Amino acid sequence: MSKNIAIFASGSGTNAENIIRYFREKGSACVCLVLTNRQNAFVLERARGLEVSCAYFAKSDWESGEAILSMLREHNIDFVVLAGFLARVPDNILHAYPNKMINIHPSLLPKFGGKGMYGDRVHEAVIEAGEKESGITIHYTNERYDEGAVICQVKCPVLPEDTLDELAQRIHALEYEYYPKIIEELLNPV
Numbered sequence: 001m002s003k004n005i006a007i008f009a010s011g012s013g014t015n016a017e018n019i020i021r022y023f024r025e026k027g028s029a030c031v032c033l034v035l036t037n038r039q040n041a042f043v044l045e046r047a048r049g050l051e052v053s054c055a056y057f058a059k060s061d062w063e064s065g066e067a068i069l070s071m072l073r074e075h076n077i078d079f080v081v082l083a084g085f086l087a088r089v090p091d092n093i094l095h096a097y098p099n100k101m102i103n104i105h106p107s108l109l110p111k112f113g114g115k116g117m118y119g120d121r122v123h124e125a126v127i128e129a130g131e132k133e134s135g136i137t138i139h140y141t142n143e144r145y146d147e148g149a150v151i152c153q154v155k156c157p158v159l160p161e162d163t164l165d166e167l168a169q170r171i172h173a174l175e176y177e178y179y180p181k182i183i184e185e186l187l188n189p190v
Contacts, residue, residue: 003078004033005030009043010087011038015179016083018176032053072096079097102183105136109150120164133155
């Protein structure tokens, strides 16, 4: 039986689109809902273009979680994927999806994680710290930013001449390759 996935995203939605397309090809699950906390997030346009139900919820809705939880139930969501989602997930939603909500972070946690550490801020910090490697961390979501149990990490080199954009491209390539596969593995354990 196919599982229903919801994606929470705050930005342009490249990871969300990649995940939607991956599961459309595979047929092993369906991304049937995209939710955002930013009214002008481009992820809404991507979702509409791919004919996936989507909605924006204001900050107050994300603080209480009730309206969001209601929509997740209406769509029979089995699994929640955070893809560039920058708000804290309310406890009532976390408790409704124990071990069924994951996030991706563009560094090797616990390094360069926590509130305010996302996107280019992470890559900039990695380069400034002189790190020799970076990568992605896929982890379960809990009450604290980037502190849930790690599911997997994939590494890549940080080259001495790397610009922020070059490192970001390398990290994005890892995200696009591994995030959908890990979601699929979690939904369909062998």
